[in-house]
Amino acid sequence: MANDHYFSATPESPARPRQISVTLAGRTLSLTTAAGVFSPDGIDRGTRVLLGSVPPPAPDGALLDVGCGWGPIAITMALHSPDAxxxxxxxxxxxLDLARHNAQVAGAANVSIGLPDAVPADLRFRTIxxxxxxxxxxxxxHDILMTWLPRLExxxxxxLVVSKDLGGDSLQRWLHDALGSSFQxxxxxTDKGFRVLRVHRAAE
Structure with a gap:
């Protein structure tokens, strides 16, 4: 339906799955997307900026992709850090169905995809x-970010990658105030109109 959004829980529009070729962690992969999801034609600019600018994720422990979509960020993390x-x-x-399928196609056996409630409540993350x-x-x-960021180890x-035009600078200021002195x-x-924000947990 026309009022579906990529953040709708159960899109009612026909899925119309399609194959796309993407390169993640240096590997060219044929993955599946569909209608009713974010960026169905390929990796969006913001995600490309994020993946092209961040250091490698932690090599082990628990890692997290918030808002995983059809899986490019989670799969990249998993391929970089097979012991995580x-x-x-x-x-x-x-x-979620697409991301599970795509992780399997990519050989990323260390990926677990699900609703937020599927993550153990006491789990802390080395990299988000x-x-x-x-x-x-x-x-x-703000609710989403304050659910996950305080769970950094x-x-x-x-x-986090955020468009400057969609409030990247104001979000940086808000995070500084909301998270408090334990976080930097x-x-x-800054690239192609996007901000990549680093949130570092310095103390409990």
Whole structure:
């Protein structure tokens, strides 16, 4: 239907799956996307900026992709860090099915894809990468970020890509105030109109 959004829990529009060729962690892969998901034609510009600018994720422990979509970020983390457990979370059932399928195709056996409630409540993360769903609205976005960022391990890092035109600078200021003195929030990269923000957990 026309009112489907990529953050709809159960899109009602026909899926119309399609194959796309992408390069993740240096590997060219044929993956599947569909209608009713974010960026069905390939890797969007923001995600490309994120993946092209961040350091490698932690080599082991628990890693997280918030708003995983059809899986490019979670799969990249998993291929870089085969000894880690990568969690990809989203609310759209269609993209969850796609991400599971794509992780299997990519040989990323260390990826676990599911709804946010599927992640153990006591789990802490060494690395978080995210192209967060800005268009859900400011209040809901803030709720999402404050659900996951406080679950960084001490010395862990989160890397978020946000369009400057969609509030990247104001989000940086808000995160600094909301997270408090245990976290350091800095701008790591500016590229193609996007900000990559680093959130570092310095202390409990």
């Amino acid at each position: 457990t990568v969690w990809g979370v989203d609310v759209n059932e269609r993209v 990468w995210s192209n967060p769903p800005i268009r859900v609205g400011k209040d809901e976005l 001490v010395a862990g890092d989160a890397w 929030v800095t701008r790591s990269t």
